[in-house]
Amino acid sequence: DQQVKQNSPSLSVQEGRISILNCDYTNSMFDYFLWYKKYPAEGPTFLISISSIKDKNEDGRFTVFLNKSAKHLSLHIVPSQPGDSAVYFCAASAETNAGKSTFGDGTTLTVKP
Amino acid sequence: DAGITQSPRYKITETGRQVTLMCHQTWSHSYMFWYRQDLGHGLRLIYYSAAADITDKGEVPDGYVVSRSKTENFPLTLESATRSQTSVYFCASRDPGQKNVFFGQGTRLTVV
Numbered sequence: 521d522q523q524v525k526q527n528s529p530s531l532s533v534q535e536g537r538i539s540i541l542n543c544d545y546t547n548s549m550f551d552y553f554l555w556y557k558k559y560p561a562e563g564p565t566f567l568i569s570i571s572s573i574k575d576k577n578e579d580g581r582f583t584v585f586l587n588k589s590a591k592h593l594s595l596h597i598v599p600s601q602p603g604d605s606a607v608y609f610c611a612a613s614a615e616t617n618a619g620k621s622t623f624g625d626g627t628t629l630t631v632k633p
Numbered sequence: 634d635a636g637i638t639q640s641p642r643y644k645i646t647e648t649g650r651q652v653t654l655m656c657h658q659t660w661s662h663s664y665m666f667w668y669r670q671d672l673g674h675g676l677r678l679i680y681y682s683a684a685a686d687i688t689d690k691g692e693v694p695d696g697y698v699v700s701r702s703k704t705e706n707f708p709l710t711l712e713s714a715t716r717s718q719t720s721v722y723f724c725a726s727r728d729p730g731q732k733n734v735f736f737g738q739g740t741r742l743t744v745v
Contacts, residue, residue: 529673552732563723563736564676609675613732618683620666620691621734623675 523547524612526624534632539597541627543610546591550612554621555584555595558607567608568595600631635659639724639737646714646744654709654740656724664727665707666734667691667699669720676723682707714744 525544533539543553551572556564570577570584570593577584583596597604607628611621637658646652656665663684668676678691680699688699696718698710707726711718721741725734 524675526675554733556733556736561739563725563738565736566733569732618681618689619664619732620678620681623668623677625673625675 524610524622524624526610526627528627530628532630533600535602536599539600539629541595541608543593543624544591545612549614549616551615552613553593554611556609564609602631602633605629605631637726637735637737639740644742648714648744650714652711652714654722656707658705658726661704662726662728666725667709668723671720716744719744
């Protein structure tokens with residue numbers, strides 16, 4: 521049973537437009553959510569996170585929204601840039617589980633110039 | 634080099650061989666993790682360690698062994714490699730007060 525799901529394997533957007541990446545989770549014990557970005561042949565790097573006590577967190581062009589009742593979070597990138605083209609992983613952790621993160625399968629974002 | 638480094642970057646081994654993947658971090662982070670990423674899938678936790686000499690199993694520990702005699706090193710050993718262990722392996726670390734982890738660059742392992 522996959523506890524963190526990213527249902528869109530890929531997403532293509534035009535430069536300057538908004539990119540919206542979605543993530544759903546099933547475990548109600550998750551209390552912290554993270555997004556990582558991964559370029560080919562590199563390790564993932566941390567992008568942005570949100571605690572379950574918040575519904576929005578913003579960092580420059582990146583905003584994460586959390587809807588706890590729907591067990592859904594999304595990452596908005598505005599405006600999208602070609603350098604944003606990468607694989608984005610959603611991850612969730614629970615304090616009760618030693619803070620270990622469970623990852624989704626990732627969404628490949630392509631931003632076209 | 635500062636940060637977290639994995640070696641080797643690429644490895645081809647034969648079925649049944651023992652192989653060890655190395656991970657070294659210079660931050661003195663207490664937590665370290667090993668993940669595997671299979672094609673088209675996310676990262677699955679193999680083993681993690683909360684401190685030197687403390688290790689615990691993750692989601693997919695079968696066929697793997699870890700040790701942590703020093704805070705900075707966290708080697709992962711495949712005791713008898715199988716084709717199903719062909720994957721990209723990522724080591725990661727963090728401090729207790731952090732939520733996000735820092736990943737190494739990965740080791741691509743092919744078992745033939």
